[in-house]
Amino acid sequence: MNTEQRFLFDTFGYLVIPNILTPEQVDQLRSSADSEDPPLHRGSAWRQLLDLPQISPVIEDLVGNPDLPQAPLIPSFRVDHVYVHTHVRRGFPGIDLHGGWRSSGGSQFFKYHDGRFYNGLIVVALELHDTTPNGGGFCCIPGTHKSNVSMPNEWRSFANGVHPVVNGVSAHAGDAIIFAEVLTHGTLPWTVDNPRKTIFLKFSPHGTSWSADYYKPEEFVKYSDRGLPECFPRCAVWFRGPLDSVSTSATQCFSGQNSYPQSNGQLWISPRGQHVRITDSWRTS
Ligand SMILES: O=C(O)CCC(=O)C(=O)O
Numbered sequence: 691m692n693t694e695q696r697f698l699f700d701t702f703g704y705l706v707i708p709n710i711l712t713p714e715q716v717d718q719l720r721s722s723a724d725s726e727d728p729p730l731h732r733g734s735a736w737r738q739l740l741d742l743p744q745i746s747p748v749i750e751d752l753v754g755n756p757d758l759p760q761a762p763l764i765p766s767f768r769v770d771h772v773y774v775h776t777h778v779r780r781g782f783p784g785i786d787l788h789g790g791w792r793s794s795g796g797s798q799f800f801k802y803h804d805g806r807f808y809n810g811l812i813v814v815a816l817e818l819h820d821t822t823p824n825g826g827g828f829c830c831i832p833g834t835h836k837s838n839v840s841m842p843n844e845w846r847s848f849a850n851g852v853h854p855v856v857n858g859v860s861a862h863a864g865d866a867i868i869f870a871e872v873l874t875h876g877t878l879p880w881t882v883d884n885p886r887k888t889i890f891l892k893f894s895p896h897g898t899s900w901s902a903d904y905y906k907p908e909e910f911v912k913y914s915d916r917g918l919p920e921c922f923p924r925c926a927v928w929f930r931g932p933l934d935s936v937s938t939s940a941t942q943c944f945s946g947q948n949s950y951p952q953s954n955g956q957l958w959i960s961p962r963g964q965h966v967r968i969t970d971s972w973r974t975s
Contacts, residue, residue, distance in 0.1 A: 703835030704869035711864035771901035778886035785877035811871035818887040826880035834874035
């Protein structure tokens with residue numbers, strides 16, 4: 691993240707990054723947004739979202755662990771879960787404010803220590819249509835990712851109006867709203883005719899899980915898309931140590947690559963395209 695992004699995320703608990711998706715990507719994703727298949731099985735346009743060049747470095751900064759030996763050759767964070775909202779139309783009453791440290795039993799957290807961000811769960815919300823300041827959509831109470839005191843309960847529901855401290859955050863199609871799940875947030879009632887379709891990608895540190903519905907790397911082996919299986923470890927620590935000791939599922943994942951990691955000294959092209967020489971510890975050649 692650049693200095694501006696670090697300041698904004700630290701202060702407000704969210705960040706809007708424009709133009710993450712090209713118009714072609716937006717069109718492609720819109721056309722399959724209503725599919726009943728699980729999002730990551732809808733085609734490579736969906737799986738590519740896991741390792742977007744402008745987003746992955748931000749996720750590394752927010753939830754990654756640069757101390758892991760695989761970083762940054764493969765992500766040092768986990769994909770926790772992915773879903774799509776397509777049901778938001780005029781009259782949608784919104785989703786009450788939620789999030790916060792207490793509601794998750796402490797698993798969703800924000801911390802900054804010794805120059806590094808630590809987050810329990812980070813959301814990348816990709817808008818597929820423009821959203822407008824008064825039209826509804828993502829909202830939050832900026833700064834509440836650091837709250838020590840719970841929000842007054844009567845602010846939670848929008849049934850009787852929206853408390854003035856709640857900020858609506860609008861974005862254009864293809865923009866990403868990145869926020870900490872611990873931030874008090876929700877969806878404002880939708881008041882306009884155009885639809886809202888939003889993809890939510892949620893990332894966690896390598897050692898924690900929120901959804902409990904782990905991706906199984908073996909289900910993705912059939913796809914040839916580069917750079918993806920790396921994102922499916924149950925726990926990113928799995929890629930520790932020499933590749934000879936890589937777990938069976940990880941080995942299966944990489945069997946689709948054009949070079950296959952087997953033994954010391956062998957050259958391997960990582961899913962991110964770097965040339966890696968396999969030694970007792972990872973290093974690029
Ligand atoms: O509408 C949004 O962008 C927020 C959605 C949300 O809070 C959720 O899916 O839990």
